[in-house]
Amino acid sequence: MTETDADANPLMTGRSEELFPQACTLVIFGGAGDLSKRKLIPALYNLALDGLLPTQFAVIGFAIDELSDEAFRDFARDGIERFSRRQLDEEEWQDFAEHLFYQQGDFGEAAAYAALKARAAEIEPRFGIAGSRLYYLAIPPSFIDTCVFGLRDSGLVAPADQDLPFTRLVVEKPIGRDLESARGVNRSLQACFAEHQLYRIDHYLGKETVQNILAMRFGNSIFEPLWNSKHIDHVQITVAEAEGVGTRAGYFETAGVLRDMVQNHILQLLSLVAMEPPWSMRADVIRDRRLDLLQCLRPMLSHEVDRQVVRAQYASGFFRGKDAPGYRREERVAADSTTETFVALRLFIDNWRWAGVPIYIRTGKAMPKRVSEVAVQFKAVPHMLFNTDTDHPLEPNVLALRIQPDEGLSLRIGTKLPGPKVKIYPVKMDFRYGSTFGDQSPEAYERLLLDVMAGDATLFMRDDAVEASWHWIQPILDAWAASGERWLPEYPAGSWGPIEADRLIDADGHAWRRL
């Protein structure tokens, strides 16, 4: 809720703990698609269960498929039954379903937008919605231009300086597939919407534990004094997926893990871990700090790409005792594909805080388990008093922020083993969200949808940050394109990656964490 509106409604003031989702219509482009069914509708339903949706709220699924309102509700119900974190409650469903509508239309035809406009205008007064709309583009990137210009040309975008009714646009990643195309997407978006109306979503940032990074860093006084090159030896970020490409092979073949994971999720994660303290929690302040960090990444020179970046592809192997096919044997993958399914890289942040601290990133598919974490390894004590024998060296302190699964954080510290001799043994102090708080964390999409309805852009990507991350990635893409490699290093499916990745980190005297 904007301050203007809160001020106008005295019953809304003073509610500091809550987000204020505003009355609006959510139009889902691609409403009959996979993202809508698996994520968006279940997220909306869970928000409704918690009483967090505004009462003046409607959803219009908008897509080319011929569906009636009733058929769309059946589609939504199926999505909730299969993918919601909580079971469908019949009474709540009946209420929720009354807010769901469907409008068929071809995104490329002006008539479809006119029909959408008429449909929204018919539905909204019934719910007391004053014309505020939130358009969610749950569509392939190739349709973005068509849709945003279609919206603008049909008069479906509210003036940028108008508080109410508002228009907001949510765009899914990827924003482009390289720097130039990302700029092109941003140009199209900004030709039709003002930047403050745009919400570029990266669902990773909606995860509770990702947000906890800020809470942990800036809500405690003990970490921040140590959060610099004087005390930190290196940082490892791992985002491992247990599955191969599966049903996403078609998309993945054109993307690769560098575009799919590093350019967005991992660099956004890194920006939260490494950014300077914000002076306020206001969206633009946080986003400025994240941008600053991305701009401090040491540029990857083309002749250094081979030395700093390892890419690889999974070959056949075993996953939990079962045969797992190699990437080139997956359906819809070219037999001579050079799309990388694994990347390990070393980067540096050229600023005062992080000078000389290597950041190691590894991410891949078909790995032994699904795990995402950021591990901060502190420097060894300056003078060894304990465990001076080389067989049992003193292990450094590690603070691990686990994103998934078992969300939480752990701190490895050395403690004396009981007994007459002074021997230090590493123990782990472990905090797990699930076991401490018991409650189920909301899905990332729940939080992010609520934020868009409330007009809070903190967890969304701004144009400059998107372009900054592509700017850093681009030399790697260029170097790979120029290399003309026909074979990539391989790693067996179900392993932690190729030997080349081990060599990359080993060269600095470090090792990947065992996860």
Place this chain on the structure above:
Amino acid sequence: MNHSVEHYIDPVEIERELAAIWASISRHQKDGGTVTRASMSNVMMFCDGEEQALDAAERIPRLVQHHPARVLVLALIDEHSTDEVRAWVTSHSRQTGDGQQVCAEHIELRFGAGGAERAASIVRSLLISDLPAALWWLSPRPPALTGPVFDAFAPMANQIIYDSIGWADPPRGVLAMTQWSKNNRTVIFNLAWRRLKPWRRILSQSLSPTIVPGALQRIDSIELHHGPHALPLAWLLLGWLASRLDWKPQKGLATSGKQLIWQFTSPNGPIRIAVHRRDEGPPRIDRMRIAWRSGDGQPASHADYQHEGHHIRHFPGDTTLRPSSIPTVDQRLEQMVAAQLAHRAGDALFTASIAFSEAMAKVVKSANAPTASQ
């Protein structure tokens, strides 16, 4: 969730007994698994009588599932004529990935009216340091009207959580709690406030100026119907509305044991509020009608609200608007308490509302408010 066996012990043995429980759980771990303790708070649960203490004990596993804590059940047993304090301990744990996690060390103390000070001294020694302490007042008596027993435990708490549902004399209870709050820095919280959340939400949204322009400023009457024991709930909701809308209570009249009438003034004119109690049904606000006069080119109109099943439904007087609803998200008492334990700072809105409730109580008292069960 597991828990260990209970047996009476000498209060001085409590810590030793807790250590023995820990050791016992550790011994039963396989393959070197570890036992950890998750604790976010110390929670003292004050109960009136054995029956309520048993009820409290049943709530603990669900409480600590959401908010791990060291829990002390403090049961005042009238028939205990001496100042003897009886105690036992137990624990509640659950299996985590690689070990057992103790989510609650559960300590029970039984004492008579003369033993409150003695029991308090035991509690003082058992509170885990560096963790907040909350006093959850399960007794149906308003805490501040309980005298020495409340005085014995309240100073140890950072937060006092009570529930005004069922108070026999709501005006007296409201006055006592607001007075106590003024003289103490301890945060107080009435669970009724949390129950009102869906009501506050639907009123905020349905009366938004973007939906019905100017309606909030032109309200001229409210009629509210509630079930038995729910007058404090209605009182708090009206206190919130009045404080938000800058109304001033003029007089309150209990026309019968079942009806209360208030007169308020606002910058835009007088407001009449009628509160009716039903003889039967759940302790909740059942329905409400808010009406507003015409003005600023807008017609007079109203909105009806009704608690039906698990929803509060809104029926606008303007039939071009569609009815809306909001789920009530029924929560067990212990879930509400767990949620409140995580909010240790005072809620400014709640504080403003109870301060207003006090002003409302004062005008009602001057008109001989009822003292029968509400």
